[in-house]
Amino acid sequence: MSAQPAEAQSSDSPSAERSQNPVSRGAGYLLNYLNMAGATKASQFQPMDQQERTRLYVKTMINPFGFIKAGFSAGLDQWSDKPSEWEQGASGYGKRYANILGQYSIQRTVTFGLSSVLHEDNRYFNSGKQGLWPRVGYGLSSGLLARRDDGSRQFSFSQTGGVAAGAFLSRLWLPRSQNSAGDGAVSFGITMGSNIGFGVVKEFLPDLGRALRGKKRKADKSSRTGCPAD
Numbered sequence: 001m002s003a004q005p006a007e008a009q010s011s012d013s014p015s016a017e018r019s020q021n022p023v024s025r026g027a028g029y030l031l032n033y034l035n036m037a038g039a040t041k042a043s044q045f046q047p048m049d050q051q052e053r054t055r056l057y058v059k060t061m062i063n064p065f066g067f068i069k070a071g072f073s074a075g076l077d078q079w080s081d082k083p084s085e086w087e088q089g090a091s092g093y094g095k096r097y098a099n100i101l102g103q104y105s106i107q108r109t110v111t112f113g114l115s116s117v118l119h120e121d122n123r124y125f126n127s128g129k130q131g132l133w134p135r136v137g138y139g140l141s142s143g144l145l146a147r148r149d150d151g152s153r154q155f156s157f158s159q160t161g162g163v164a165a166g167a168f169l170s171r172l173w174l175p176r177s178q179n180s181a182g183d184g185a186v187s188f189g190i191t192m193g194s195n196i197g198f199g200v201v202k203e204f205l206p207d208l209g210r211a212l213r214g215k216k217r218k219a220d221k222s223s224r225t226g227c228p229a230d
Helices: 006-010 014-018 022-033 050-061 064-079 089-118 132-141 157-172 181-225
Strands: 036-041 124-126 145-147 153-155
Touching: 022 036, 022 050, 022 064, 036 181, 050 089, 064 089, 089 157, 124 181, 132 181, 145 157, 157 181
Parallel strands: 036 124
Antiparallel strands: 145 153
């Protein structure tokens, strides 16, 4: 998610985080939330040891983006009155927020446990491929595949199991209108579809980052020389 160690690939070392400026720290949180190994290419993959896996899991669980996303999703559920048994107002919003955060926590925890046992790495590594469609195909497939310690890509039992656990175990606390197995299956399908689709975003996100950095460097250079940027 080469000569780079896995710790460098995931930018998780505490000393590295302390030395980052706010923008770099925010970018690191975003990459962690998206479970990306930065701009590291698949050919540079190095397996994580258990300490690195645990550090990455803990960082994911306290990532501000997770709480922000839960708050946004709870707001959408509040607006659409889902589930209808939960009231409006602060109390209803709190239940919806706790529900989403609970599903997310179960999903990440089960994925962490299974990936540790099965030695699966679900981080996203840039394909390094050329051309639009090969990269799109790689991105889509990454929603279903994980890397083993030897770098090979196989079906991700840990990620799929984590999504299933979050989708179905949450039925235990949801009210009658959303606590059936069918509701769990719908939630599972939506989350898996989102994971697959976001693989394409992850593939091209480093390109966008490089373009923005290049534009900023041009602007900084032009401001120093007094020449307008292109």
